[in-house]
Every structure is written in structure tokens, then in C-alpha cells.
Amino acid sequence: MKTYALYHLKGGVGKTTTCINLAYLAAEENYRTLVWDLDPQGSATYILNQPAALEGGIRQLLKLESAWEDVIKETTIPNLSLLPSDPRNRNMDLILDNLKHSKKRFDRVLHELKQHFDYVFLDCPPNLNVVAENIFQSVDFVLIPMIPTILSKHSLNQVYHFFETHEYDTRKLIPFFTLVDHRKKMHIDTIKDFQDAKQRMLNAIIPYSSMLERMSVERTAIFQFAPKSKPSLSYRKLWQELKCFRKPKPIL
Numbered sequence: 001m002k003t004y005a006l007y008h009l010k011g012g013v014g015k016t017t018t019c020i021n022l023a024y025l026a027a028e029e030n031y032r033t034l035v036w037d038l039d040p041q042g043s044a045t046y047i048l049n050q051p052a053a054l055e056g057g058i059r060q061l062l063k064l065e066s067a068w069e070d071v072i073k074e075t076t077i078p079n080l081s082l083l084p085s086d087p088r089n090r091n092m093d094l095i096l097d098n099l100k101h102s103k104k105r106f107d108r109v110l111h112e113l114k115q116h117f118d119y120v121f122l123d124c125p126p127n128l129n130v131v132a133e134n135i136f137q138s139v140d141f142v143l144i145p146m147i148p149t150i151l152s153k154h155s156l157n158q159v160y161h162f163f164e165t166h167e168y169d170t171r172k173l174i175p176f177f178t179l180v181d182h183r184k185k186m187h188i189d190t191i192k193d194f195q196d197a198k199q200r201m202l203n204a205i206i207p208y209s210s211m212l213e214r215m216s217v218e219r220t221a222i223f224q225f226a227p228k229s230k231p232s233l234s235y236r237k238l239w240q241e242l243k244c245f246r247k248p249k250p251i252l
């Protein structure tokens with residue numbers, strides 16, 4: 001039972017793409033897997049070919065007014081379920097702000113989901129708000145996709161800094177490189193800099209590939225339409241590596 005959030009302050013870095021592909025791989029191994037689309041843009045919900053949630057959804061769940069079974073949809077991928085995006089998640093920070101003990105409630109919902117699923121993947125919007133704080137507090141791991149540019153170190157440091165100042169466990173943070181173009185010197189140099197600095201991160205690297213862009217056309221994970229492609233193999237490597245990460249032990 002593990003929970004992973006795909007998170008970064010930056011938009012368009014491959015959070016949704018990675019979330020769906022990793023969830024697919026977990027489901028393929030017969031694990032009961034859930035994608036929780038927390039982004040009001042609903043990209044994961046769209047790719048998994050589901051309509052957005054009807055009235056209520058996560059709101060009711062957080063207010064403890066509806067059961068998890070009522071808000072979860074099956075997808076066409078065996079073992080993979082979806083908690084669809086609610087366009088009103090845009091106000092989720094307000095909902096959580098207004099709820100008493102919101103962190104406990106979010107934690108309780110995630111705890112409940114963990115009783116029914118082996119893996120839960122949360123696709124997060126690129127914000128640093130109360131929703132993100134709830135996520136940081138409750139999940140086991142926060143996966144951070146990074147495009148290897150000069151600014152990637154800076155934005156990763158911002159996430160680390162936020163964790164430290166709010167006393168979240170930085171051992172949850174697992175960065176990895178994606179959208180990597182091996183023809184670009186800046187990409188190669190940045191990856192080398194991170195390796196030389198012995199930054200704790202996944203070794204597998206996801207290349208830039210237009211195949212991955214096709215996921216929103218095919219509306220499924222890459223493995224279903226380009227199983228032997230380079231990005232498919234890279235995501236498999238990433239998943240194998242990720243599975244070996246143990247949950248950080250609670251700090252006493």
C-alpha cells in the first residue's frame with residue numbers, strides 16, 4: 001500500500017503523463033490501483049477517457065457525506081480506477097480552508113482509499129496552497145518530474161525549502177528527469193551536475209518523445225499503443241526503481 005503524488009511547482013513538466021503511465025504499470029502487475037485527479041484542469045480524467053465528476057465528488061468525500069465507492073469510476077484498463085477531477089477543485093483550497101481539521105480529513109480519505117487500493121497516484125496541480133500541504137502531509141512519496149535546465153535546481157530547492165520550513169518529511173521527495181533531449185548540451189550538463197552533487201533521485205530518465213504527446217489523442221497510457229518504444233521502456237525502468245523505495249520511517 002503506497003501513495004505517490006506527482007507534484008511540481010512548475011506546470012507542463014510531465015506530472016499527468018507520468019501519473020498515468022506509472023499507474024498503468026502498477027495495474028498491469030495486478031495491483032488494485034487508483035489515479036486521483038486533483039487538478040481542476042482534469043487532464044488525467046480526460047486521458048483516462050472519463051467525464052469529469054458530477055456535483056459533489058471529492059467535496060462530499062472530504063465532508064464525509066459520501067462513500068468512496070460513490071465517487072470512483074472504473075477505467076477500461078483492468079485494475080485501474082479513477083477518482084475524477086471535479087472542475088470545482090479550483091476552490092478546493094477554500095473548501096479545505098473552511099473545513100475544520102482539514103489535514104485530518106484529507107488524511108482520513110486517503111487512509112480509507114488505502115484500505116481498498118494497493119497503489120494510489122495523485123495527479124496534482126502546480127500550486128503551493130493548502131491542497132498541496134494536505135498532500136505533502138499525507139502521501140508516502142512526492143515524485144517531482146524535472147526538465148534538466150539551469151532553473152530546475154532552483155525550483156527543486158524551492159520545494160525542499162517549503163518542506164523544511166513547514167516541517168514535512170523531505171525524505172518523501174523523489175525527483176527524476178523527464179522531457180530530456182540528449183542533443184541539448186544544457187540537458188546533458190544539468191543531469192551531470194545533479195549526478196556529481198549526488199542528488200537523491202531516480203536514475204531512470206524519461207526522454208523527450210512525441211509518442212508521449214499522443215497519449216491525449218489515444219486517451220490511454222503509452223504501453224497500449226507503443227509498448228516497445230523508448231519512452232515505454234524508460235517508464236518501466238522508472239517504475240522498477242521506484243517500487244524499491246521504502247516508505248520513510250516516521251521521525252519520533
Ligand SMILES: Nc1ncnc2c1ncn2[C@@H]1O[C@H](COP(=O)(O)OP(=O)(O)OP(=O)(O)O)[C@@H](O)[C@H]1O
Binds near residue numbers: 014015039207
Ligand atoms: N517526455 C515527454 N516528451 C514529450 N512530450 C511530453 C513528455 N512528457 C509530457 N509531454 C507532453 O508535455 C505536455 C505536458 O505534459 P503533462 O500534461 O504531463 O504535464 P503536467 O506537469 O501535468 O502539466 P500541468 O502542470 O499543466 O498539469 C503534454 O502535452 C504532454 O503530452
Ligand SMILES: [Mg+2]
Binds near residue numbers: 015016017039
Ligand atoms: Mg497535469
